[in-house]
Amino acid sequence: xxxxxxxxxxxxxxxxxxxxxxxxxxxxxxxxxxxxxxxxxxxxxxxxxxxxxxxxxxxxxxxxxxxxxxxxxxxxxxxxxxxxxxxxxxxxxxxxxxxxxxxxxxxxxxxxxxxxxxxxxxxxxxxxxxxxxxxxxxxxxxxxxxxxxxxxxxxxxxxxxxxxxxxxxxxxxxxxxxxxxxxxxxxxxxxxxxxxxxxxxxxxxxxxxxxxxxxxxxxxxxxxxxxxxxxxxxxxxxxxxxxxxxxxxxxxxxxxxxxxxxxxxxxxxxxxxxxxxxxxxxxxxxxxxxxxxxxxxxxxxxxxxxxxxxxxxxxxxxxxxxx
Amino acid sequence: xxxxxxxxxxxxxxxxxxxxxxxxxxxxxxxxxxxxxxxxxxxxxxxxxxxxxxxxxxxxxxxxxxxxxxxxxxxxxxxxxxxxxxxxxxxxxxxxxxxxxxxxxxxxxxxxxxxxxxxxxxxxxxxxxxxxxxxxxxxxxxxxxxxxxxxxxxxxxxxxxxxxxxxxxxxxxxxxxxxxxxxxxxxxxxxxxxxxxxxxxxxxxxxxxxxxxxxxxxxxxxxxxxxxxxxxxxxxxxxxxxxxxxxxxxxxxxxxxxxxxxxxxxxxxxxxxxxxxxxxxxxxxxxxxxxxxxxxxxxxxxxxxxxxxxxxxxxxxxxxxxx
Numbered sequence: 001x002x003x004x005x006x007x008x009x010x011x012x013x014x015x016x017x018x019x020x021x022x023x024x025x026x027x028x029x030x031x032x033x034x035x036x037x038x039x040x041x042x043x044x045x046x047x048x049x050x051x052x053x054x055x056x057x058x059x060x061x062x063x064x065x066x067x068x069x070x071x072x073x074x075x076x077x078x079x080x081x082x083x084x085x086x087x088x089x090x091x092x093x094x095x096x097x098x099x100x101x102x103x104x105x106x107x108x109x110x111x112x113x114x115x116x117x118x119x120x121x122x123x124x125x126x127x128x129x130x131x132x133x134x135x136x137x138x139x140x141x142x143x144x145x146x147x148x149x150x151x152x153x154x155x156x157x158x159x160x161x162x163x164x165x166x167x168x169x170x171x172x173x174x175x176x177x178x179x180x181x182x183x184x185x186x187x188x189x190x191x192x193x194x195x196x197x198x199x200x201x202x203x204x205x206x207x208x209x210x211x212x213x214x215x216x217x218x219x220x221x222x223x224x225x226x227x228x229x230x231x232x233x234x235x236x237x238x239x240x241x242x243x244x245x246x247x248x249x250x251x252x253x254x255x256x257x258x259x260x261x262x263x264x265x266x267x268x269x270x271x272x273x274x275x276x277x278x279x280x281x282x283x284x285x286x287x288x289x290x291x292x293x294x295x296x297x298x299x300x301x302x303x304x305x306x307x308x309x310x311x312x313x314x315x316x317x318x319x320x321x322x323x
Numbered sequence: 324x325x326x327x328x329x330x331x332x333x334x335x336x337x338x339x340x341x342x343x344x345x346x347x348x349x350x351x352x353x354x355x356x357x358x359x360x361x362x363x364x365x366x367x368x369x370x371x372x373x374x375x376x377x378x379x380x381x382x383x384x385x386x387x388x389x390x391x392x393x394x395x396x397x398x399x400x401x402x403x404x405x406x407x408x409x410x411x412x413x414x415x416x417x418x419x420x421x422x423x424x425x426x427x428x429x430x431x432x433x434x435x436x437x438x439x440x441x442x443x444x445x446x447x448x449x450x451x452x453x454x455x456x457x458x459x460x461x462x463x464x465x466x467x468x469x470x471x472x473x474x475x476x477x478x479x480x481x482x483x484x485x486x487x488x489x490x491x492x493x494x495x496x497x498x499x500x501x502x503x504x505x506x507x508x509x510x511x512x513x514x515x516x517x518x519x520x521x522x523x524x525x526x527x528x529x530x531x532x533x534x535x536x537x538x539x540x541x542x543x544x545x546x547x548x549x550x551x552x553x554x555x556x557x558x559x560x561x562x563x564x565x566x567x568x569x570x571x572x573x574x575x576x577x578x579x580x581x582x583x584x585x586x587x588x589x590x591x592x593x594x595x596x597x598x599x600x601x602x603x604x605x606x607x608x609x610x611x612x613x614x615x616x617x618x619x620x621x622x623x624x625x626x627x628x629x630x631x632x633x634x635x636x637x638x639x640x641x642x643x644x645x646x
Contacts, residue, residue, distance in 0.1 A: 020460060026467040077430060081423040100404040100470060103426060107400060108463040110433055115456045122449060126441060129452075133438045137343060140431040144349040147423060 003310055006047040006057075010040055013061050014068075019112055029093045029105040030112070033072050036088040041318075042175040043068040048311045049179020049193055052303045059121070060182045063128070066116035067175050070132075073109040074139055076102050081147065110136075124181050131181070135174040142167025155233040157242075161202065169201025189301065196297040203290035204318055209234040210283050211322070213271055219323045225267030231256050235286070236279050240270075243277050291319050326633055329370040329380075333363055336384050337391075342435055352416045352428040353435070356395050359411040364641075365390045365498040371634045372502020372516055375626045382444070383505045386451070389439035390498050393455075396432040397462055399425050404470065433459075443505060451504050458497040465490025478556045480565075484525065492524025512624065519620040526613035527641055532557040533606050534645070536594055542646045548590030554579050558609070559602050563593075566600050614642050 014034060020027040043064035050060035078084075079092040080102050086092060094102035120128045145163040149155045176197040180190040212227045213236060227234050244252050252273050255266055274280060294315055298308055337357060343350040366387035373383035401407075402415040403425050409415060417425035443451045468486040472478045499520035503513040535550045536559060550557050567575050575596050578589055597603060617638055621631055 020464075023464060023467045023471060025471060026464060077426055081426060099422075103400055103404060104463055104467055104470075107429075107433065108460050110430065111456055111459045111463070114437060114452070115460075118449060118452060118456070125449060126445060129437070129441060133434055133441070136434045137431050137438075140427055140434070141343075141346060141349060144346045144427055147427075148346060148348060 003044065003048075003314065006044055006051075006310075007040065009058065009061055010043050010047070010064065010068075013065055017065065020108065025097070025101060026105055026108055029076070029097055029101055030072075030109050032096070033076055033087070033093055034069070036090055038072075038088060040068060042071055042171060044314070045172060045175040045197065045311075046179045046182075048314060049176040050183045051179075051310070052301065052307050053180065053183030053185050057183075059119075060179055062116050062119035063178060063182060064175075066113045066119075066132075067171065067178065069109060069116060070113040070136065071171060073106050073113060074143070076106040076109065078143055080106075081143070120178075120182060124184075128178060128181050131174060131177060135170050138166045138170045142170075149233050152233075155238060157235065157238050160233065160235055160238055164205040165198065165202060168205045169198045172201035172204065173197030192297055192301060196294050196301075199290045199294040199297065200315060200318065203287045203294065206235055206283055206287045206290070207318070207321065209236055210280060210287070213267075213274065214280060216322060225263065225271070228267045228270045229263050236274060236283055239282055240274055240277055240279050243279075244273065248273060248276060287319070291315065326367065326371075326637065329367055329374075329633075330363065332381065332384055333366050333370070333387065333391075336388055340388065343431065348420070348424060349428055349431055352399070352420055352424055353395075353432050355419070356399055356410070356416055357392070359413055361395075361411060363391060365394055365494060367637070368495060368498040368520065368634075369502045369505075371637060372499040373506045374502075375624070375630050375634070376503065376506030376508050380506075382442075383502060385439050385442035386501060386505060387498075389436045389442075389455075390494065390501065392432060392439060393436040393459065394494060396429050396436060397466070399429040399432065401466055403429075404466070443501075447504050447507075451501060454497060454500060454504070458493050461489045461493045465493075472556050475556075478561060480558065480561050483556065483558055483561055487528040488521060488525060491528045492521045495524035495527065496520030515620055515624055519617050519624075522613045522617035522620065523638060523641065526610045526617065529558055529606055529610045529613070530641070530644065532559055533603060533610070536590075536597065537603060539645060548586065548594070551590045551593045552586050559597060559606055562605055563597055563600055563602050566602075567596065571596060571599060610642070614638060 017034070018027075019030045019034075046060055046064035046067055047057050050064075051057040075087060076093050079087055080094045080099055084092050085095050092102070093105060097105075114129075114132075117129060117132055118125070142163055142165070145159075146167055149159070149163065173194040174197065176193040177190050180193040185193070209227065212224065212234070215224050217224045223229075226232075227237070231237070240252060241249075252270065255261070255269055255273075258266070295312070298312060298315070301308065340357070341350075342353045342357075369387035369390055370380050370383055373387075374380040398410060399416050402410055403417045403422055407415050408418050413419075415425070416428060420428075437452075437455075440452060440455055441448070465486055465488070468482075469490055472482070472486065496517040497520065499516040500513050503516040508516070532550065535547065535557070538547050540547045546552075549555075550560070554560070563575060564572075575593065578584070578593050578596075581589070618635070621635060621638070624631065
């Protein structure tokens with residue numbers, strides 16, 4: 001099986017999913033958000049993981065879409081909380097309709113994710129749902145920590161990593177683990193798959209932080225420098241604050257304290273400070289650490305090498321991505 | 324088993340449920356809302372229904388609390404959408420904390436409801452979850468219709484009944500059906516239990532509408548006349564609008580069109596029009612119709628008469644309730 005075939009199978013499935021009919025105000029925002037696309041990384045990971053253990057990877061298609069529907073549910077609700085105007089370059093649901101619609105459509109989307117999870121075979125259903133519930137709760141915990149950190153004076157590196165582990169990585173971990181459960185892998189192997197997903201997720205999110213500062217504005221698709229403009233306490237800012245001294249530290253704190261500034265000027269200035277402090281290299285070393293750990297875990301899986309090729313190639317694409 | 328024992332078992336279970344620990348901002352609102360109490364009608368119905376078929380009604384306790392946690396999740400989110408300041412006489416979650424907290428705590432509460440559903444025995448789990456998913460989606464649909472009706476010129480009696488069936492009754496239907504599933508009842512019997520719950524629910528909601536207009540302010544616990552003040556298109560207003568003629572119709576439309584009014588005066592005036600038109604009697608006849616249908620369904624259940632006594636007494640309490 002090739003990644004292309006997995007993607008095609010997923011897109012066919014997404015295209016035929018209706019979510020519900022009436023009232024149209026409830027279901028149209030779901031179809032809208034799901035139609036905006038995105039990289040479909042999570043369901044792809046579930047299919048790749050299933051295919052490690054069985055040729056019947058098709059039985060994982062609907063549960064894989066549950067992971068993507070759940071992910072999009074969190075985006076719909078997070079965008080309300082973050083007052084985000086755009087998602088994948090289009091108006092967010094709460095901006096296009098209103099907050100109430102985004103709350104309620106999101107709710108029914110979460111229910112829909114659970115309905116898609118029921119396509120896991122009966123013998124594995126309870127296990128899959130227990131892990132899904134835990135993951136879903138942790139994703140909410142991560143979002144709450146993320147919001148808490150906005151108003152906190154200091155956030156440590158450990159706290160930041162734990163936040164992104166919850167908000168982003170556990171769902172990638174679950175996506176792989178779910179494939180293992182569906183493919184009939186042992187509990188130990190499922191745990192390895194989960195850890196593999198966690199490490200990919202941590203590397204993936206830190207890469208996102210780096211791209212937010214150093215990405216090519218044309219390729220990146222969202223505003224470069226958004227994290228700097230909003231003083232978001234990312235790994236990069238946390239490291240810069242802890243390693244800067246003297247004049248450099250004063251300059252950084254000056255930019256953080258300014259209420260009124262030219263966005264491009266602030267982005268350039270803070271990026272310059274990061275350059276001076278070698279923050280990009282530090283972040284990239286950390287990203288490589290997580291991805292290396294992920295490859296070690298992939299190597300440790302007792303599965304024929306050729307079956308692992310797709311997942312290995314996929315991880316390499318995530319490392320090298322510029323968008 | 325007596326109702327008192329069921330209630331005690333439920334309260335013990337609710338008291339020991341923690342929902343989650345960290346971050347406290349996420350889980351404290353859940354404990355707060357659940358601690359405000361309420362009548363616990365839905366989990367009580369699940370236990371009573373289970374006890375129709377088995378003496379091992381305790382195995383239904385956790386799944387029964389899933390129904391209550393789900394119900395409270397809908398209250399937390401509905402209160403944001405309705406901008407309600409009070410719930411059970413205390414500040415609503417979004418008023419005490421903020422909208423974001425109420426969105427996210429509500430989300431994790433829905434996940435918690437699914438986790439409690441996993442205490443349904445494996446052999447019945449998929450069936451119970453399929454029905455729970457359908458019910459949950461319908462409750463959201465009912466809330467969306469309810470919001471749509473606020474800005475609609477006309478709502479028919481049929482549309483109103485369908486809205487309250489979705490928003491309120493299906494969860495009461497599911498509460499009884501779930502007891503049947505857990506108790507090992509046949510599919511046909513589970514359907515009868517569901518229909519029984521639907522009819523109790525419709526009677527219950529119409530009773531609520533009557534109490535909102537004619538309830539004793541001291542006993543009722545919430546503002547009497549709230550529906551009249553907000554022009555809510557309840558069964559009573561829909562019937563009044565369709566049966567009023569001439570001067571009475573003009574008066575009713577006058578009160579509905581006023582932007583600036585004394586609330587007590589408007590409530591008295593519209594209540595007076597309802598009196599004139601015999602709307603209360605009409606509503607009570609309809610309520611009796613639904614409860615009679617419910618009693619017929621209860622009679623039709625092939626279960627020893629003494630096992631039905633608690634559920635029958637419970638329905639009678641709902642009919643006669645003044646709060």
